[in-house]
Amino acid sequence: MIKKSLITASVLSIFALICAALLGVVNFFTSPVIKAHEEENIKKSISLVCPLYDSNTMDITTNEDSKAKTTYLVSSKETEELLYVIYIVDATGYASTIEMMISVDKDYKITGYKVLSSAETKGDIKSHDFNMIGSNNLDSFDTLAGSTYSSKAVKKCFKLALSYAKEEFEGGQK
Amino acid sequence: MKDNFLKGFFKENPLFTMLLGCCPALAVTTTVENAIGMTLAFTFVVVLSNLFISLININEKIKELIQPVRIAVYIVIIATLVTVVEMLMEAYFPSLYSSLGVFISLITVNCIVLGRAEAYASKNKPLNSIVDGLSMGLGYGMAIIMIAFLREVLGAGSITIWGSAKLSLIPVFNFLRIEPISFFVSSPGAFLVLGLILGVIQAINNKKVLKNKNKRQSKKEVK
């Protein structure tokens, strides 16, 4: 009896191991592609949120100490001056967590933003214009009608990004 | 062989006649593109799982060995295939991957795949099993593409086939002075569309049954 169940258990585990090994092989081939995709996406979104980004004259580094989920620092290659700070921040919306990429320039103005992931059921939050570009004043924030909760989350993202950016630039000056 | 291939489309359509795989049929049918992506992923999984499972079952010794845990073995095989599809899709079709979401992984517990493995592939030859898988996958795909077509045309006023190959019907809507009814791409719309389609199918079946009955009756009378 015990022998029999041991055999079946080992058969099952052999199958599982074979499958896991197979997956490992596939993963070995696909994970670099996925990573490359991610990097390309980041570059693409960075050029979307800061229209003046130029890969020839600017460098992207990440700031690990930042409070934001991810922080990219865009600085000039020549002078090493910090030009843009780009944050990935998130906030809980109506039905899901909204993740946004927001870029703030050295004059402390928002140059662009992009909703990276949102599974909100209502309202087209990804294409709505929140009227925040070129501004740092949340009073000009334009709520998406009918999606109060999602808008609130987006607003919170802006707020977080602006407060992080404030620190970043203030710290830089000191 | 031909019958074996065609059965999944009408006679034994997994969605319309057996009501299997309702979850993705409701969830990913917001655009035709998603439905096509789901069809490809699903067909890939069901064909290969059928193939592997019938291969395993060819050897009597292995068949006997795995008999007590065969469902678990099948599930492991299916889950592996699903993960392969998932990884390939994430690598090469990232936008499709993100819009299909968790429902790619959930092919693992889709009753159709496991059902075919247990009911057909474990008893038949590899070639037949492949044809059976193709038939089921494409038949299911036909059903969900049909639903997606209805929902997208009514709800978003467009037909997205693949990537940028998109046909916008907004001018037609503008001409009629109405807007697409976003209800149909929302979750209640999914239930309603599937319910109405199944109602129509049931009505047709009822009619067929009635006709056969009448035929039999008239035959009896002739006798």
Place this chain on the structure above:
Amino acid sequence: MNMAQVITILISTIFIENIILSQFLGICSFLGVSKKRSSAIGMSISVLVVIILATLVTWLLYNYVLVVFDLVYLKTIIFILVIASLVQIIEIIIKKFAPSLYKSLGIYLPLITTNCAILGIALKTVNYGYGFGTMLLYAIGSGIGYFVVMYIFSVIREELEQRNLPKAMKGIPIALVVASILAILFSRYVGIAPKVEDEEEALRETYVIENDIVEDENIIYYDHNYEDLNI
């Protein structure tokens, strides 16, 4: 996590983001088993128990084993095995210690392994990166949401049995139509949850004030009445 947050997560998972009506998980069992009240209750109690246990175990496994050893890509295969064995163990335990319960729930337990609600919730909690508390509440809320919809549905379907339905709509088609109406209804419950005072938000504000950055008069990046959005 305070009381208001707990209620908010529960209400949103039970009604607004209902596992069946809005996330489309567990539809097969929902259509198949909701014909009779007793079977609906049996099935949903089993799902409720398994969903909580399975999500808990898989969450722990994912965060403390898979992530640590960089084996995230094995999650589907591991999760489904965990769920299958969990169901087996529960079945054995119930059979041994509560035979009468086993009699009423026993037939539903094997069906649960292939119920996509369980795997779906387990995968969603790790995909969204929920913390421990949120994960637990999410699982509990989803299970209760499943129960609520199954119960309501069984009542409605028992009632529909007595009505003079068109032949074409009998059974599953009318059930789907009712599901559609129910989904509209539940989506209208948005906002009955308490308005959450966001802790992180509060922390952030005190932090800002402590650092004395607020006084720059040209920059109003933080305002007190953003709550007005919350009509």
Place this chain on the structure above:
Amino acid sequence: MEKYLVIKGPYLRSADITKRNTSTIMRDVLIALLPSIAFAIYKNVVLVLINGIYSSIYHAIYPIITLILAPLTSLICEAISLWVMKKRGIKTFKDLVEELKVSYGIFPGLFIVLISPTYIPLWVLLVSVAVGEVVGKMLFGGFGQNIFNPALVGRAFMAFTFSSHLGDAYLTSYELTIDAYSAATPLTSYAKAGAASIDIVNNYGGMFNLLIGNYPGALGETSTIAILIGAIYLIIKDVIDWRIPVVYLGTMFFITMIIGFIMGQGLWFPLFQILTGGVAFGAVFMATEPVTSPKTHLGRIMYALLLGELTVLFRLVGNMPEGVATSIVTMNIVGLMINKYVTKLRVEDKLTKKNCYGLVIFLVFFVLLFVYDVVMGVK
């Protein structure tokens, strides 16, 4: 034995056997609706024409167009679906007309137009009417078979799908020109206001005007006095049970009064909540629908109690200003359970340990909702 007739459902009432039957009942409902319709036409058409403030004549008589087209659409949808489904052996056109006579196809359309914003785009209204009629009524088998109120299914569909069209559609061009009205309906302005204050009532011409109904709102809902006349007629004719509207409005009044007192407001607050929006209309014409409401007195009282609490919940706690439609559709479902339970109680004829669990669950729900309403409703 003649007293005990064994017939197949639907049982509308014992009236089927005596002089009154469904057709006289539906005629009475139509008569009871007349004051509301007349007032709607007076307010939205006659007054607009007299004051001469309208952009085009089409805009001025728009309410009349909707009042005609919506019931017509609903009737046509009913005819088409009856024809397609071939229910009850309809074979010729004559059969169809006969069937239409007893299936009352105009009512869903009429109710929907009366509880919708006045200036809603025509296609939006007609699509909602068609959905309410077909999905809410015909798919369930037509008159007497539905479990949800068809008109409210249509209205809920409208609110769910076309929310962007609903905002300003309440206002006539006449009302838009007056400053005080610029904040849309009274309930929307209450929802938008930071705190409760009697100014809201004064902005709309005082409590008396709220009673008369000359303020922005849905076509048939605004005039409480006209609805009241209809209600008295229906109660005298024994078409509706007085318990449902009275208990419903009483519960709402009581809870909002408590909330008002906590907020330091006077009696105006509960009155304001009852006089505005669709509460009165819903209480008289929607909640009492014989097919979807419970059949016993006790059941009806339980039903109306929960209904009042739910309306307060959706109005004052939830983020929708109205909430009557949602609460009535919710109670259509809960009503099924109540009905089942109360019938069981009546059969067993006494309260035992075994069958009191339903009452306990009801009481727990009632108290919990009550506390939640009061705690969360305070602004």
